[in-house]
Amino acid sequence: xxxxxxxxxxxxxxxxxxxxxxxxxxxxxxxxxxxxxxxxxxxxxxxxxxxxxxxxxxxxxxxxxxxxxxxxxxxxxxxxxxxxxxxxxxxxxxxxxxxxxxxxxxxxxxxxxxxxxxxxxxxxxxxxxxxxxxxxxxxxxxxxxxxxxxxxxxxxxxxxxxxxxxxxxxxxxxxxxxxxxxxxxxxxxxxxxxxxxxxxxxxxxxxxxxxxxxxxxxxxxxxxxxxxxxxxxxxxxxxxxxxxxxxxxxxxxxxxxxxxxxxxxxxx
Amino acid sequence: xxxxxxxxxxxxxxxxxxxxxxxxxxxxxxxxxxxxxxxxxxxxxxxxxxxxxxxxxxxxxxxxxxxxxxxxxxxxxxxxxxxxxxxxxxxxxxxxxxxxxxxxxxxxxxxxxxxxxxxxxxxxxxxxxxxxxxxxxxxxxxxxxxxxxxxxxxxxxxxxxxxxxxxxxxxxxxxxxxxxxxxxxxxxxxxxxxxxxxxxxxxxxxxxxxxxxxxxxxxxxxxxxxxxxxxxxxxxxxxxxxxxxxxxxxxxxxxxxxxxxxxxxxxxxxxxxxxxxxxxxxxxxxxxxxxxxxxxxxxxxxxxxxxxxxxxxxxxxxxxxxxxxxxxxxxxxxxxxxxxxxxxxxxxxxxxxxxxxxxxxxxxxxxxxxxxxxxxxxxxxxxxxxxxxxxxxxxxxxxxxxxxxxxxxxxxxxxxxxxxxxxxxxxxxxxxxxxxxxxxxxx
Numbered sequence: 001x002x003x004x005x006x007x008x009x010x011x012x013x014x015x016x017x018x019x020x021x022x023x024x025x026x027x028x029x030x031x032x033x034x035x036x037x038x039x040x041x042x043x044x045x046x047x048x049x050x051x052x053x054x055x056x057x058x059x060x061x062x063x064x065x066x067x068x069x070x071x072x073x074x075x076x077x078x079x080x081x082x083x084x085x086x087x088x089x090x091x092x093x094x095x096x097x098x099x100x101x102x103x104x105x106x107x108x109x110x111x112x113x114x115x116x117x118x119x120x121x122x123x124x125x126x127x128x129x130x131x132x133x134x135x136x137x138x139x140x141x142x143x144x145x146x147x148x149x150x151x152x153x154x155x156x157x158x159x160x161x162x163x164x165x166x167x168x169x170x171x172x173x174x175x176x177x178x179x180x181x182x183x184x185x186x187x188x189x190x191x192x193x194x195x196x197x198x199x200x201x202x203x204x205x206x207x208x209x210x211x212x213x214x215x216x217x218x219x220x221x222x223x224x225x226x227x228x229x230x231x232x233x234x235x236x237x238x239x240x241x242x243x244x245x246x247x248x249x250x251x252x253x254x255x256x257x258x259x260x261x262x263x264x265x266x267x268x
Numbered sequence: 269x270x271x272x273x274x275x276x277x278x279x280x281x282x283x284x285x286x287x288x289x290x291x292x293x294x295x296x297x298x299x300x301x302x303x304x305x306x307x308x309x310x311x312x313x314x315x316x317x318x319x320x321x322x323x324x325x326x327x328x329x330x331x332x333x334x335x336x337x338x339x340x341x342x343x344x345x346x347x348x349x350x351x352x353x354x355x356x357x358x359x360x361x362x363x364x365x366x367x368x369x370x371x372x373x374x375x376x377x378x379x380x381x382x383x384x385x386x387x388x389x390x391x392x393x394x395x396x397x398x399x400x401x402x403x404x405x406x407x408x409x410x411x412x413x414x415x416x417x418x419x420x421x422x423x424x425x426x427x428x429x430x431x432x433x434x435x436x437x438x439x440x441x442x443x444x445x446x447x448x449x450x451x452x453x454x455x456x457x458x459x460x461x462x463x464x465x466x467x468x469x470x471x472x473x474x475x476x477x478x479x480x481x482x483x484x485x486x487x488x489x490x491x492x493x494x495x496x497x498x499x500x501x502x503x504x505x506x507x508x509x510x511x512x513x514x515x516x517x518x519x520x521x522x523x524x525x526x527x528x529x530x531x532x533x534x535x536x537x538x539x540x541x542x543x544x545x546x547x548x549x550x551x552x553x554x555x556x557x558x559x560x561x562x563x564x565x566x567x568x569x570x571x572x573x574x575x576x577x578x579x580x581x582x583x584x585x586x587x588x589x590x591x592x593x594x595x596x597x598x599x600x601x602x603x604x605x606x607x608x609x610x611x612x613x614x615x616x617x618x619x620x621x622x623x624x625x626x627x628x629x630x631x632x633x634x635x636x637x638x639x640x641x642x643x644x645x646x647x648x649x650x651x652x653x654x655x656x657x658x659x660x661x662x663x664x665x666x667x668x669x670x671x672x673x674x675x676x677x678x679x680x681x682x683x684x685x686x687x688x689x690x691x692x693x694x695x696x697x698x699x700x701x702x703x704x705x706x707x708x709x710x711x
Contacts, residue, residue: 028422153440157440157441157560158554158560160562160566160569162437162440162570162573163573164577166440167425167426167440170443171439171440171441171442171443172440172441172442172443172537173441173442173443173537174443234534235534235535235536236535237534237535237536238535238537238557238558239557239558240535240557241535
């Protein structure tokens with residue numbers, strides 16, 4: 001099996017799972033929800049196979065942007081499946097979370113070039129930096145999936161449209177609590193990522209240049225710190241906290257896009 | 269073979285005053301069973317609720333028994349019930365029983381009470397010894413079908429009463445209700461019912477009323493806590509769910525009051541159910557952040573929407589019923605099959621016995637060994653002759669045309685008359701020797 005075929009098969013499996021989750025949410029087809037979970041488990045298997053096949057052609061897997069993205073998508077699905085095993089009533093959130101993973105996975109197919117890691121940056125801290133960032137993003141992806149569901153659910157409650165989708169989504173409080181926990185975990189991880197990132201930036205650029213990606217990372221981190229602080233200190237919750245989470249996640253995703261552009265030889 | 273039937277009327281065919289007149293109370297059940305038994309029914313069961321009065325039964329002569337049940341209902345009503353009664357026999361009666369138990373025939377499709385009522389009717393009939401094989405199987409299957417319909421379709425989903433909708437909405441906001449604080453303001457009946465079902469889900473209840481005595485009484489009844497009316501604002505800040513049902517002509521919870529409350533609550537969601545007419549809460553409160561205000565009309569609308577949704581689920585339920593009816597029919601046929609086979613074997617064995625008895629005297633004295641061989645030969649012939657038809661019958665029992673096959677067999681071999689000894693005697697004298705002889709000769 002060539003990496004190309006494995007990639008397409010994995011992408012198709014994620015897409016199928018996304019559609020099945022959507023069908024389960026929108027139409028209330030119970031069988032679709034169950035099938036979606038099976039397909040998602042199968043996708044994880046395919047994804048692992050793809051990584052194994054791809055490893056033969058890769059020199060430093062963690063140093064490649066597309067690999068980072070592919071680990072990110074795998075992490076999102078893995079964490080979601082684990083969370084759904086523990087709390088079956090959130091598995092309907094697959095309709096929000098699986099497309100996010102699919103998006104990152106497809107993104108990983110775009111940047112095929114090997115990122116040039118300067119010798120100064122090579123250190124034991126590099127894997128830690130990448131792992132912390134990836135897992136932080138996984139947590140934020142899950143949090144923003146739950147937040148999107150919250151915003152939708154709150155809107156339906158406000159407009160008094162209490163149809164099937166409203167019935168199938170979890171309670172507001174459940175979504176809010178899930179979002180808070182995921183943001184808290186993600187924030188800690190992203191902090192580790194930022195600190196190690198700053199260390200590299202200092203070593204490589206002697207602190208004189210602030211790159212676009214660093215700026216984005218800082219913005220994302222500040223936004224999340226703000227959301228978390230407002231939640232914990234000022235009692236923020238509900239809709240406002242959910243929107244804050246989504247905005248923070250979009251900024252964080254923008255960091256990744258900027259990495260991708262740089263990896264493909266664009267401006268750093 | 270006995271046939272099942274049902275005769276009755278329901279909310280769609282007869283007005284309430286007539287249904288009331290016909291209703292059979294528990295105490296009146298025994299005489300009704302006795303009358304039906306005297307009129308030729310083998311089994312009987314009466315379902316009597318405020319929406320329906322139905323007599324289920326079985327008898328050898330189905331149409332005649334159904335006519336008797338119909339006559340009994342007309343006698344009780346003291347009126348002509350033409351056009352109001354429905355009657356179903358055989359498969360149709362089974363289908364009707366399944367649909368009634370599954371709440372497909374109810375006024376509020378999917379309502380849960382009917383299953384309990386049918387179960388009670390079944391228990392009562394069983395206590396009176398009025399339930400036999402057919403009705404027994406029909407109703408135990410009906411209960412299983414009802415369970416399947418409830419779990420496999422959305423027919424019972426979505427509540428249709430105001431107080432249960434309030435509870436399900438609260439659950440959609442707060443998740444688990446255990447430990448949540450519910451405030452009941454005012455003493456309306458519907459408000460009490462909603463507060464009670466919320467408290468039943470584990471929420472703590474605080475009762476506020478302008479009259480402290482009323483608050484005390486209500487708090488005691490609903491296992492809640494009476495709070496002085498002066499603490500209204502403080503209690504609003506503490507509560508998660510508020511139910512208002514005062515008789516105040518103007519808004520009790522105005523935008524001004526609520527603005528202060530929401531500020532103090534920060535962003536904790538507040539669910540207000542305004543059951544009062546005229547309303548107690550300014551509708552503009554719904555536009556405030558993290559406050560969800562629902563009034564009686566909103567809840568009623570949800571009820572209607574849920575009802576429409578249930579009707580859509582009913583189509584899937586009807587399909588389940590059809591499958592189950594077909595299974596019941598297959599079982600009933602297998603029930604007919606066994607006596608048919610037994611009767612057929614008995615008939616053949618008797619013919620052989622009679623013919624051997626007639627022939628042996630002409631053969632002279634037989635040794636026990638010869639006698640044994642003769643018997644053995646005869647029974648082997650019977651078995652071989654019956655092998656093909658019996659195999660076909662058994663195979664056909666599960667098929668749609670199986671009933672016709674059994675019917676044809678009973679007619680061809682005259683099995684239905686076989687139980688009457690007089691007719692049997694006559695046949696033995698006249699027909700059988702001629703029919704049996706060539707077959708024996710062939711063997």
